[in-house]
Amino acid sequence: xxxxxxxxxxxxxxxxxxxxxxxxxxxxxxxxxxxxxxxxxxxxxxxxxxxxxxxxxxxxxxxxxxxxxxxxxxxxxxxxxxxxxxxxxxxxxxxxxxxxxxxxxxxxxxxxxxxxxxxxxxxxxxxxxxxxxxxxxxxxxxxxxxxxxxxxxxxxxxxxxxxxxxxxxxxxxxxxxxxxxxxxxxxxxxxxxx
Numbered sequence: 070x071x072x073x074x075x076x077x078x079x080x081x082x083x084x085x086x087x088x089x090x091x092x093x094x095x096x097x098x099x100x101x102x103x104x105x106x107x108x109x110x111x112x113x114x115x116x117x118x119x120x121x122x123x124x125x126x127x128x129x130x131x132x133x134x135x136x137x138x139x140x141x142x143x144x145x146x147x148x149x150x151x152x153x154x155x156x157x158x159x160x161x162x163x164x165x166x167x168x169x170x171x172x173x174x175x176x177x178x179x180x181x182x183x184x185x186x187x188x189x190x191x192x193x194x195x196x197x198x199x200x201x202x203x204x205x206x207x208x209x210x211x212x213x214x215x216x217x218x219x220x221x222x223x224x225x226x227x228x229x230x231x232x233x234x235x236x237x238x239x240x241x242x243x244x245x246x247x248x249x250x251x252x253x254x255x256x257x258x259x260x261x262x263x
Contacts, residue, residue, distance in 0.1 A: 092147040093154040098174030134193035191219040
């Protein structure tokens, strides 16, 4: 994204009563888990800036990227609209049609929903990138369609080395993760993730 586009979007977001993105989500039934996930994603500024970019929105309109399109419409309501709250009815309906385990009004696991939503957004953005390639355009080995703003922001890579003592062989392995569970030491009061 060019600096002009970033500045233009930033100014437009700030002109909204100097409180861009301050838009609550109305609950319907036990949807607080859904609203918590949507609020977190809709407050992740690199994601917001990327998806509200005019060029990205035009590309999304050309392809069948239902999850990304619905999420962008929600972002538009929250960041570019004038209301102090909105009901994420379209987002909930779309998510329930794709992930039937969330199609009820009972409390659900927010982390599970987040992982499903991030994966669906990632797949839609990969699809958009693939459809945006010019006919005959070859992808360089250094760039990969597997990478999107979602993977850049929400995935990590765990690398580890296994050393086989008897033979001296070493094996390098890597694993991509979205969630990394770490134990919190009980004895150490000065715990840090740095």
